[in-house]
Amino acid sequence: MKTDIWDRGVELVIDGKDEFRTVSNTREAVECLMTSWPDEKGPAYATARKACLSALDGEPSDIDPRAAFIAAAGECGILRTS
Numbered sequence: 001m002k003t004d005i006w007d008r009g010v011e012l013v014i015d016g017k018d019e020f021r022t023v024s025n026t027r028e029a030v031e032c033l034m035t036s037w038p039d040e041k042g043p044a045y046a047t048a049r050k051a052c053l054s055a056l057d058g059e060p061s062d063i064d065p066r067a068a069f070i071a072a073a074g075e076c077g078i079l080r081t082s
Contacts, residue, residue, distance in 0.1 A: 043075075
């Protein structure tokens with residue numbers, strides 16, 4: 001699985017609605033999941049964490065890290081939609 005730059009970054013809303021962050025690759029996604037994620041960690045979070053860590057380790061997976069990360073961000077309400 002590729003761990004380089006994603007075709008499109010994923011924009012997140014951090015600390016309310018005034019601060020944004022763009023995650024552009026799997027390595028940044030792992031860092032965000034591990035250090036900057038809200039306390040709300042549901043099933044999509046676990047899937048994204050596993051998919052991203054597996055991709056960094058070079059393990060084959062049917063789960064796209066970017067898609068899993070987007071699902072996790074949507075699950076906890078930090079995905080910037082506009």
